[in-house]
Amino acid sequence: MPIQVEYMGMMLTVEDVDRENREFFSFCAKGEFRLQRGSESGLLRYPPTTACPWTGDREYEWALVEGKGTIHSYGEIHHPIQPAFKTKVPYMTLVVDLDTQKGQPTEHEALRIGGNLVTTSGDFAPPEIIRQVGIGTRVKMLFNNITDDFALPQWTVDTEAEQPEKPWRYPEDEQE
Amino acid sequence: MPASTETDSSTNKFLRGKYAICGIGETSYRRGSEESTRNLATWAVGNAMKDAGMKATDIDGMLSYSGNDSTFSPLIANDLGIRLNFYMDVHGGGSSTEALIGIAIGVIEAGMCNTVAIFRAMNGYSQVRIGGTGARSATPIIGDQIHHRAYGWQSAGQMFAPTFLRHMYDYGTTPEQVAAVKVAHSKHASNNPKAYYKKRYTVEDVVQSRIICKPLHLLDCCVETDNATCIIVTRLDRARDCPHPPAVIQSVVGRCSKPRGDIHLHYQTGPISTVAGHYAKNILFRNAGVGPEDIDVTGSYDAFTFTTMLQLEDYGFCKKGEGGAYVSSGAIELGGSRPNNTSGGHLCEGYTHGMNMVIENTRQLRHDVDDSCPTDKNGNKQHTYTYAEGGCRQVRNAELTANLGWAHPGTGSAMIMAKDTR
Numbered sequence: 001m002p003i004q005v006e007y008m009g010m011m012l013t014v015e016d017v018d019r020e021n022r023e024f025f026s027f028c029a030k031g032e033f034r035l036q037r038g039s040e041s042g043l044l045r046y047p048p049t050t051a052c053p054w055t056g057d058r059e060y061e062w063a064l065v066e067g068k069g070t071i072h073s074y075g076e077i078h079h080p081i082q083p084a085f086k087t088k089v090p091y092m093t094l095v096v097d098l099d100t101q102k103g104q105p106t107e108h109e110a111l112r113i114g115g116n117l118v119t120t121s122g123d124f125a126p127p128e129i130i131r132q133v134g135i136g137t138r139v140k141m142l143f144n145n146i147t148d149d150f151a152l153p154q155w156t157v158d159t160e161a162e163q164p165e166k167p168w169r170y171p172e173d174e175q176e
Numbered sequence: 177m178p179a180s181t182e183t184d185s186s187t188n189k190f191l192r193g194k195y196a197i198c199g200i201g202e203t204s205y206r207r208g209s210e211e212s213t214r215n216l217a218t219w220a221v222g223n224a225m226k227d228a229g230m231k232a233t234d235i236d237g238m239l240s241y242s243g244n245d246s247t248f249s250p251l252i253a254n255d256l257g258i259r260l261n262f263y264m265d266v267h268g269g270g271s272s273t274e275a276l277i278g279i280a281i282g283v284i285e286a287g288m289c290n291t292v293a294i295f296r297a298m299n300g301y302s303q304v305r306i307g308g309t310g311a312r313s314a315t316p317i318i319g320d321q322i323h324h325r326a327y328g329w330q331s332a333g334q335m336f337a338p339t340f341l342r343h344m345y346d347y348g349t350t351p352e353q354v355a356a357v358k359v360a361h362s363k364h365a366s367n368n369p370k371a372y373y374k375k376r377y378t379v380e381d382v383v384q385s386r387i388i389c390k391p392l393h394l395l396d397c398c399v400e401t402d403n404a405t406c407i408i409v410t411r412l413d414r415a416r417d418c419p420h421p422p423a424v425i426q427s428v429v430g431r432c433s434k435p436r437g438d439i440h441l442h443y444q445t446g447p448i449s450t451v452a453g454h455y456a457k458n459i460l461f462r463n464a465g466v467g468p469e470d471i472d473v474t475g476s477y478d479a480f481t482f483t484t485m486l487q488l489e490d491y492g493f494c495k496k497g498e499g500g501a502y503v504s505s506g507a508i509e510l511g512g513s514r515p516n517n518t519s520g521g522h523l524c525e526g527y528t529h530g531m532n533m534v535i536e537n538t539r540q541l542r543h544d545v546d547d548s549c550p551t552d553k554n555g556n557k558q559h560t561y562t563y564a565e566g567g568c569r570q571v572r573n574a575e576l577t578a579n580l581g582w583a584h585p586g587t588g589s590a591m592i593m594a595k596d597t598r
Contacts, residue, residue, distance in 0.1 A: 012326055013314045018197060018319045025322070046444070047323045053436050053444075073345070073448060075337030076390040077328060082313045085328040093329045095338045095443050108446030116327050136343050166347050170390045172383070 005150045008084040012150070020048035028143050028151040029061060035111065044101050044113045054105065059174055065111075065143025068158060069096040071134065073126040074111055076170070077126040088124050094155050115155045116143070120153065133157060134167030181406045183251070189427070189463045193461070195281045197593070199228025199537045204524025205372045207301040209402035217297035218255045220273030221522040223396070224406035225256070228420045232257040235408070237292035239280060240265045241272040241529070244304040244312070247297050261289040268431070271583035272296075273407070273530035274591040277432030284342060290410065293335035296531045297404035306400045306527055307331055311568040320439040331388045332479055332584070333397060335441060339585040340391050340482040343449040346497070349485070351391060353500030355382035357481035358395050358523055360509040365520025367510070367547050367569040368531075372399050373524040376565060382506040398482040398522035405531035407481050407538075416598065418492075423538040426439040426462035426576075426592040432456035433568035434586040442586030452582060453490035460491070460578070462573035468492040470575045471592070473540050474514055475533030477582035479529065484508075487580040487588065488516065510563040513514035518569050530581045537577035545570040 003014040003022060014021045020036065024047075027034040035044040038052030039059035051058050075093040080086045098111040117125040117133055122144050125133070138161035143151040159165075201224030202211070203216050211219075217240075225235065235258050238249035242265070248264035266272070273294070280292035290429045299352060300306040308331035317325045330337065343349050358377055366369035385394040415422035428482050432455050435445045442448065461467055467492060476484040476491075481503075489499030493514065502508070508516040519525045519536035526532060539545045549559050557568040574595070583590035 006458035007326060008338065010326065012322050015319060015320045021319050021322070047216060047320065047439055049438070049584070072443075073342040075329070075334055075341070077334055077337075077389075078390070079388040080328070081308045081331045081334065088328065091328060093327055093334065093338070094438075095448070097427055104570070106445075109444065112440070112443040112446075113446075114327055114329065114440055135342070150324075161463070163453055168343060170351075171344070172351055172391075 003150050005146045007152065010082070010084045012065055018092055020050060021168050023062060024048045025150050028153055029145065029147070029149050031143055033065050033067045033141055033153060036060040037063040039082040043105060044103050065098065066102050067153070068161070069113065069139060071095070071137045071139060072110065073135060074099040075121070076149065081123060090130060091124050092130055092133065094139065096155055113153070115153055118144070118154045118156050120156050129157065131173070135171040136164040136167040138163055177559050188351050189465070191281060191285065191426050191576065192426050192463060192465060193594070194412055195409060195425045196286070196411050196412045196596070197407055197425070197534070197538050198418040198420070198422055199224040199230060200538050201225070201227055201406040202532070202535060203369070203404045205401045205403045206371055207401055209299055209302060210342050212247070213245055213297040213404070214251055214255070215297060216402070217247050220297065220406040221252055221293050222256060224408050226379065227420065228414060235291050235293050236261040237280065237283060237289035238263040239276045239292055239294045241268045241276060242298065243267060243269040243308070244300070245277050245298055252295065259547060262292070269583055270479060270530050271431045271581045271587050271589040273534050274428050274581045274589035275577055277407065277409055277425065277591060278428035278430045281428065284411065284435060284565035285540065288579070289429050290407045291407055291414065294409065295404060295406040298527050298529070299402040300527050301400040301402050309384060313337070323439050331575055333392050336480065336482070336585060337389050338443070339448050339451070340480070342488065343482070345392060346449045347500065349500035350429045351383050352379050353504040354396065354481045354485050355379045356504035357478065357484045357508070358382045361478060361523045363550050364510055364515070364518045364569055365524030366565045367563065367567055368519050368525055369548060370546070371525040372401050373520070373522040377427035381439045391481060392483070398479050399524065399526050401526040403526050403528055405528045405535060406533065407534060416497070420544065422596045423541040423593045424596050426461055426466070426594050427457045429456045429590040431587055431589055432459065437586045441584045451486045452542065452584045453487045453590070455494070456588050457491045457591050458459065460590045462593060466592065471514060471535060471576050471578045472518045473518060473571050474508070474579045475521070475577065475579040476516050477533070477538050477580055478517055478523045480584060481523070483582050485515060486585070491578070491580055491590070510569055514570055519570060534579050537593060540571055540574040540577060541593060543570060543574065
């Protein structure tokens with residue numbers, strides 16, 4: 001049976017033959033963030049793919065990875081495109097450098113994971129939190145559990161981590 | 177990862193100067209065409225044939241592309257009485273124009289056909305909106321798409337935003353610097369009677385317009401329009417029999433990509449403030465036998481102000497990281513050292529997925545830009561080169577042009593054309 005869930009009025013489907021995404025999101029539903037580790041390269045990769053980008057090797061294991069990292073860049077959306085997000089603006093789309101495997105195998109590489117900025121209870125972050133978040137902010141992953149076999153990874157500010165004094169924000173924000 | 181000798185296969189430098197654009201055609205650039213994409217395409221291809229002085233029997237190849245609405249080559253060929261020896265309708269957006277010109281050269285060189293018409297027909301405003309609003313935004317989200325669309329991360333602006341912001345972070349690029357792209361292109365559009373938006377804008381206009389998706393203001397984003405466009409490619413010796421001087425193709429690069437493209441475009445490898453032009457430039461300039469400093473006019477994809485800035489920088493028209501300073505220096509304006517998008521481009525003239533910038537550079541090389549300058553008794557434009565509002569947009573002594581196409585930060589295409597030396 002394909003995974004088929006409704007999330008914020010959007011229909012999300014993972015077909016049975018889409019083995020990699022099926023497994024990825026099923027692990028998320030168990031509260032586990034797992035990435036494929038290529039058998040030959042020993043390297044983790046994201047998003048899920050059928051083969052290792054460094055070796056072409058199709059053998060992998062799902063390695064448990066710590067969902068902690070630093071915001072590498074972001075988008076802050078004020079004009080919603082999808083109907084589901086009309087009531088969510090402004091919201092952030094994050095590109096997060098995972099601590100694991102950062103700068104490997106080459107200097108500028110990292111496992112850069114997508115997601116929205118949410119509160120610790122999983123709601124979209126309100127403007128007063130968004131205003132404090134930027135490039136450099138330390139974040140940790142949490143899961144938005146939609147059904148028993150599907151959860152969506154999201155990011156929240158890591159309150160236990162040491163934060164930069166002032167994360168980098170879009171310059172016009174200084175004038176707000 | 178150095179892009180060097182091993183990538184030398186996209187074009188053969190010995191094809192330098194052997195092929196040309198001999199015909200260009202457009203519909204009007206408007207909103208609410210009230211025409212089918214098929215009808216728009218027949219007009220654009222028909223206009224390009226007229227421009228090339230060609231009959232239906234002179235065209236035997238056809239290429240088109242689309243990432244949304246379009247029509248099919250066999251339908252257009254049939255409508256215009258063309259019998260095809262080769263055609264192909266491919267998937268793709270802003271990195272297609274130059275890539276398909278390269279394919280046209282390849283299939284002619286392979287003896288598969290003689291002359292290729294390339295078209296792009298779209299109701300990008302009234303049918304399938306390029307900005308991604310409307311029906312497209314609510315389609316079911318399947319498999320890989322969950323990794324971005326489920327996060328409200330769908331439109332081009334939303335997808336590219338982290339790249340743009342990271343460039344600001346890495347290099348101190350400011351919104352005001354990048355807004356200068358809109359200022360320049362709107363200045364050019366004010367001298368283009370065909371442009372959808374002819375109003376001149378200031379930096380303040382841009383940075384005070386509402387935020388769509390940081391760092392993009394409304395006026396950092398291109399226009400959505402309905403239109404069709406066509407380019408006809410043939411061997412240089414045949415092009416020389418056509419009414420207009422050929423725009424001679426010196427090199428092409430097609431869909432050159434950064435390492436590890438994926439559903440999130442290009443984030444895994446980095447640096448994410450570097451775009452595909454970083455790799456494409458090595459093929460483009462080497463095969464043409466010229467450098468960025470030799471180019472008189474650029475046509476850099478302006479889906480957003482930022483895309484033009486990033487491409488001009490990574491193709492080497494300025495130093496890496498100095499794109500903001502370069503685009504705000506006046507260099508890219510008419511009257512500047514290397515004007516960009518002299519028709520107003522996607523920000524102002526109309527949105528065509530790259531075609532209109534190649535059409536404009538063809539006109540620049542013909543020295544026959546369709547501005548408001550008077551014509552002499554032989555029908556030749558008497559260009560003034562003053563660039564005052566509502567006047568001239570012909571670049572004096574335009575001999576070498578570069579087009580820089582953009583699919584997304586991780587993939588681009590490019591082409592260099594020259595004025596015929598005969």
